[in-house]
Each structure stands twice: as C-alpha cells, then as structure tokens.
Amino acid sequence: xxxxxxxxxxxxxxxxxxxxxxxxxxxxxxxxxxxxxxxxxxxxxxxxxxxxxxxxxxxxxxxxxxxxxxxxxxxxxxxxxxxxxxxxxxxxxxxxxxxxxxxxxxxxxxxxxxxxxxxxxxxxxxxxxxxxxxxxxxxxxxxxxxxxxxxxxxxxxxxxxxxxxxxxxxxxxxxxxxxxxxxxxxxxxxxxxxxxxxxxxxxxxxxxxxxxxxxxxxxxxxxxxxxxxxxxxxxxxxxxxxxxxxxxxxxxxxxxxxxxxxxxxxxxxxxxxxxxxxxxxxxxxxxxxxxxxxxxxxxxxxxxxxxxxxxxxxxxxxxxxxxxxxxxxxxxxxxxxxxxxxxxxxxxxxxxxxxxxxxxxxxxxxxxxxxxxxxxxxxxxxxxxxxxxxxxxxxxxxxxxxxxxxxxxxxxxxxxxxxxxxxxxxxxxxxxxxxxxxxxxxxxxxxxxxxxxxxxxxxxxxxx
Numbered sequence: 001x002x003x004x005x006x007x008x009x010x011x012x013x014x015x016x017x018x019x020x021x022x023x024x025x026x027x028x029x030x031x032x033x034x035x036x037x038x039x040x041x042x043x044x045x046x047x048x049x050x051x052x053x054x055x056x057x058x059x060x061x062x063x064x065x066x067x068x069x070x071x072x073x074x075x076x077x078x079x080x081x082x083x084x085x086x087x088x089x090x091x092x093x094x095x096x097x098x099x100x101x102x103x104x105x106x107x108x109x110x111x112x113x114x115x116x117x118x119x120x121x122x123x124x125x126x127x128x129x130x131x132x133x134x135x136x137x138x139x140x141x142x143x144x145x146x147x148x149x150x151x152x153x154x155x156x157x158x159x160x161x162x163x164x165x166x167x168x169x170x171x172x173x174x175x176x177x178x179x180x181x182x183x184x185x186x187x188x189x190x191x192x193x194x195x196x197x198x199x200x201x202x203x204x205x206x207x208x209x210x211x212x213x214x215x216x217x218x219x220x221x222x223x224x225x226x227x228x229x230x231x232x233x234x235x236x237x238x239x240x241x242x243x244x245x246x247x248x249x250x251x252x253x254x255x256x257x258x259x260x261x262x263x264x265x266x267x268x269x270x271x272x273x274x275x276x277x278x279x280x281x282x283x284x285x286x287x288x289x290x291x292x293x294x295x296x297x298x299x300x301x302x303x304x305x306x307x308x309x310x311x312x313x314x315x316x317x318x319x320x321x322x323x324x325x326x327x328x329x330x331x332x333x334x335x336x337x338x339x340x341x342x343x344x345x346x347x348x349x350x351x352x353x354x355x356x357x358x359x360x361x362x363x364x365x366x367x368x369x370x371x372x373x374x375x376x377x378x379x380x381x382x383x384x385x386x387x388x389x390x391x392x393x394x395x396x397x398x399x400x401x402x403x404x405x406x407x408x409x410x411x412x413x414x415x416x417x418x419x420x421x422x423x424x425x426x427x428x429x430x431x432x433x434x435x436x437x438x439x440x441x442x443x444x445x446x447x448x449x450x451x452x453x454x455x456x457x458x459x460x461x462x463x464x
Contacts, residue, residue, distance in 0.1 A: 007033050010074065017070050017370060018063045019363045022162060024351045027054055028071050031324060031349070033273070038322075050321065053306065053346055055279075056328040058353025061412020064328040066234075068275040076266075077271040084279045084327075089297050097301045100274055103310040105318055108268040112260045120254040121247070128246035129183060132239065135193050137172075137179055176240070189240040196232050197245060207423035212273035261315050272323040276302075280329030299340045307344045356405075356412055361398035364413050372416055376424060383431040385439060392443035400450050423449050 005013070010029035011022075018025070031052060038049045056064045065081060072079030082100045117124075182188050228353065283297045291382045307312070308321035327347055336344060358366070365373050373389055380387050389397075423446060427439065 004036050005032070005074070014067060014070055017368045018066055018354070020061050020360050021067065021353050022368070024056060024058075024063070024067055024353050027349050027351045028067055028230065028326070032071060032075065035324070039270075039456040047321075050308070051324045052349050053325040053327070054349045054351060055329050055347035056326065056353060057336065059330050059332075059355055059410050059412055061410075061414040062353045062356055063413070064353060065275060065277065068273060068328075070328045072273050075271070076111070077273055078104055078111060078268050079273045079275070080104045080107055081275040081277060083277050084298070084302070085281045087282075087301070097298070098311045099306055099322075100276075101268075101305060101318060101320055102313045104272045104323070105265065105268050105273060105313045105315055106303075108272065109261065111316065112264040112267065116255045117248075117251050120251050124247045124251035124372045125243070126255055127250040128243055129180065130247050131250065132183065132193070132242055133179060134177055135195065135242070136183075136188070136191075136239075137176055139327045150218040183239070186240075189238060191239045192236055193239055193242050194234050194236050195242050195245055196234050197249075198232060230426060265315060267317055268323070269319050270322055274323055275327050276325060276327040278329055279327040279339070280334050281363070283329075283331070283332050283334040283336075284340075285338050286434040296340060299343050302318055303340070303343050303346065306343070311383050356402075356408060357450065358395075358398050361401045361413070362394055364416060365394050365397060372420055376420060380431060380439075383434075385427075385431055385434060385437050387427070387441065389441045390443065393441045393446050396443040400446070417422050419450065 007026070007029035009026045014029075031054060034049075034052070038046055041049065056067075058064060069079060069081070071077075080100060080103045082103070086095050087097050087099075104222055166310045179188075235245075284296050284299070305320050306325050308319065310317045310319050325347070336350065365371060373394070377387055397416070397419060401419055404419070405411065405415050421443075427434075
C-alpha cells in the first residue's frame with residue numbers, strides 16, 4: 001500500500017477492520033499523511049519536522065492496538081508493540097527501554113530480508129535444484145592408479161582415458177537431465193537426502209534468559225561468532241524440505257546484506273512505529289510512594305527515546321528522532337497528568353476512545369473483513385458444515401456482551417470471543433460427527449445457552 005494515501009483513504013482502509021473510533025482513526029491518518037508530506041520537504045527542513053506522537057485513552061478491547069497495527073500494515077512500516085510495565089529503571093533487573101528500539105530494528109531487518117528474498121527467489125530456486133542434483137547424483141571421479149604425479153601435474157591423459165571420461169560425462173549429463181525432470185515434477189519429494197546446514201543453537205542467549213540481559217547475550221554471540229567459523233551440521237530431510245533449505249541458503253548468497261541492513265535501518269528511523277501499551281501503569285499518582293517511585297524512573301528512561309536519541313544496536317546506531325510513538329492506556333486509576341510533565345509534552349495529540357455500545361458489538365460481529373462470525377463460519381466449513389446466524393441471534397449476542405461488560409469488568413470486544421466460544425462449544429466439539437450439515441443459530445438457542453449464566457452474576461464472572 002502506498003504511503004501517499006490521503007487521510008480519508010487511510011480511514012476508509014481502517015474501517016474495513018475496526019468499528020467506530022472515528023477520532024482515533026482521524027488522528028493516526030493525519031500522522032501518517034504528515035510523514036508523506038515531510039518526505040517531500042527540502043532536506044534542510046525535513047530533519048526539523050518531528051512526528052506528533054499520539055496518546056490513546058480508553059478501556060481495553062476498544063481497538064487501540066488494532067488501529068496502530070493495521071496502520072503499520074497499511075504502509076508496510078516496521079511496527080513493534082511493547083508493554084511499558086515490562087521495563088525497569090536503569091540499575092534494576094529487567095528490560096531496559098532501549099530494547100524496544102532494538103526490537104524495531106530486528107523487525108525492519110526481517111521485513112527487508114523477506115522482500116529481498118522474493119526478488120531473488122526464482123534464481124535461488126534454480127540454484128537450489130542444481131545443488132540438490134549434486135547431492136542426489138554426485139559426479140564420479142576418474143581414478144587412474146598407474147598415472148604419475150607428472151601426469152596429474154601436466155594433465156597428461158592417454159587417448160583411451162579421454163574417451164572413457166567423455167563417455168562418462170555424456171552418461172552423467174543424461175542421467176542428470178532425467179533426474180531433473182523427476183525433481184521438477186515432484187516425483188522425488190518424499191525421498192530422503194542429507195544436507196549440511198548451519199548450527200543455529202545459541203547457548204549464550206539461554207544463559208541470560210529471564211534476567212533481562214538477552215540483548216547482552218546476543219552481543220556476546222555475535223562477537224564470538226565472528227571470531228570463529230560457523231558450525232555446520234548434517235540433517236537428513238525429505239527432498240521437498242531440502243529444496244526449501246537450499247533455496248534459503250542460495251538466496252543468502254545472492255542478497256547484499258550490507259545494503260539490506262542499511263535499508264532496514266533507514267526504514268526503522270524514518271517509517272518505524274512503536275506502540276507503547278499500558279503506559280498508564282507507569283504513571284505515578286500524587287499519593288503514591290514507596291516502590292511506586294520506580295515508575296517515575298521508567299518514565300525518565302523512556303523520555304530521551306521519545307525525544308530523540310541515538311541507540312546502539314548490533315546493526316549499528318539508530319536515531320529515534322523520527323520514529324512515531326503511539327502510547328495507550330485505560331487510565332482507570334490514574335490520569336495523563338500523572339505522567340511526568342516532560343513525557344506529557346512529547347505526546348501532544350490525545351485521543352479518547354469510546355466504550356463499545358450494543359450497536360458496535362453487532363457491527364463487530366458482522367462488518368469487518370475478519371469478523372468473528374465469518375471466522376467461525378469458515379472454520380466449520382472445513383468440516384463440511386454450513387452455519388448461519390439470524391439477525392435476531394446476532395442482536396442477542398451483542399446484547400449479552402454489552403450486559404456482561406456492564407455487570408462485570410468491561411473488556412470491550414474481547415467479550416465476544418468468550419461468548420461465541422461458549423455458545424458454539426457443543427457444535428465445535430461434535431462437528432465431525434454431526435449428521436445435519438446445515439445449522440441455523442436462532443436467538444432462542446442463544447438465550448438457552450447463555451441467559452442463565454448472564455442472570456447469575458457470580459457465575460458469569462468465571463465463565464463469560
């Protein structure tokens with residue numbers, strides 16, 4: 001999808017997957033369009049225009065994360081979602097805030113490598129087939145026990161030897177052509193072959209796992225991995241699997257990794273989006289004290305990243321000046337003003353997302369391209385079962401979701417997942433054995449399955 005989409009087109013694309021939340025969609029659409037506008041500015045002014053970071057405020061399950069994720073997919077931008085609660089102040093055990101930038105670079109590297117792989121995939125596949133033929137049909141070496149070292153040095157060969165070598169070569173090429181045809185027709189897919197692959201085990205990371213020092217482990221691995229040759233190991237796999245392994249190996253040889261890394265860093269710096277979730281959990285209410293003081297430390301550590309700084313990664317330094325940060329939180333027990341003033345100033349655009357209504361729940365069930373009704377319909381179609389929901393049944397499901405959210409914790413659209421699983425539990429279990437291949441879900445069936453649970457508030461807390 002082009003970065004040159006107009007704000008109206010961006011909102012139209014987001015509407016295909018997310019119901020409501022017009023203000024939030026409008027804000028992110030403007031932010032994305034501003035990136036395109038900035039890219040067309042003169043170079044001396046381009047670096048002066050900073051992105052306007054966004055703070056989304058709203059309960060869980062209303063679409064905060066999905067808006068940011070779909071936005072990144074829309075323009076094929078590097079995107080990473082991090083939980084603010086995972087970070088700890090410098091000096092404490094846990095993840096440091098710079099790790100989110102390193103994660104963004106890793107995502108960008110993977111995206112660029114996938115694109116480069118697609119460019120060379122066809123050529124790599126042909127090279128992989130040739131390498132596979134070498135494994136399936138190794139060339140015989142000519143051995144002449146009576147030849148002297150001088151014969152080998154000056155390539156002296158008797159006429160009868162030359163004739164035999166030529167005959168062997170013609171026979172070898174004929175057998176190779178026959179084997180290539182069988183390989184391309186898939187006749188050898190289930191045959192086994194032994195291939196040599198890199199040993200990708202990484203004990204260094206395991207040592208630091210769970211300690212918040214995984215990045216340090218990776219640095220040690222990279223350092224010592226460059227000092228010593230990479231270890232190889234042999235694997236016995238089917239020809240079908242071997243083609244994939246060898247295609248990847250040959251593609252790596254064709255891709256200029258220095259160029260790919262430079263492009264990935266450029267994308268992360270200019271187009272990257274970091275979604276900082278649960279930011280309200282590190283807000284420090286005025287009355288808080290004791291261990292909660294460390295929350296302020298995390299905010300102070302996040303501040304230079306959002307303001308713009310240089311972070312060292314294993315691929316080189318990356319500037320965060322033009323990365324778009326989208327922060328989100330429910331702010332039930334805190335408020336945005338509980339964040340430190342400097343951090344508040346770095347999120348100038350604030351958008352409040354509305355709680356979902358009964359009508360919203362109905363639209364969520366049916367309208368998006370990946371709607372829940374469609375997902376369950378397609379899942380059961382695999383079993384040969386056609387399932388249909390009447391309009392009254394959909395309205396009843398939406399009403400129950402709204403009621404349970406109102407009576408217990410409001411978890412937004414995620415409530416629909418729980419309700420549909422409970423509603424269709426028996427059908428999903430018995431699907432392979434059901435004699436009737438068409439099922440119509442009526443509102444009466446919905447009430448029969450769920451109403452008693454909804455009436456019992458204590459029970460609904462555990463089941464729905």
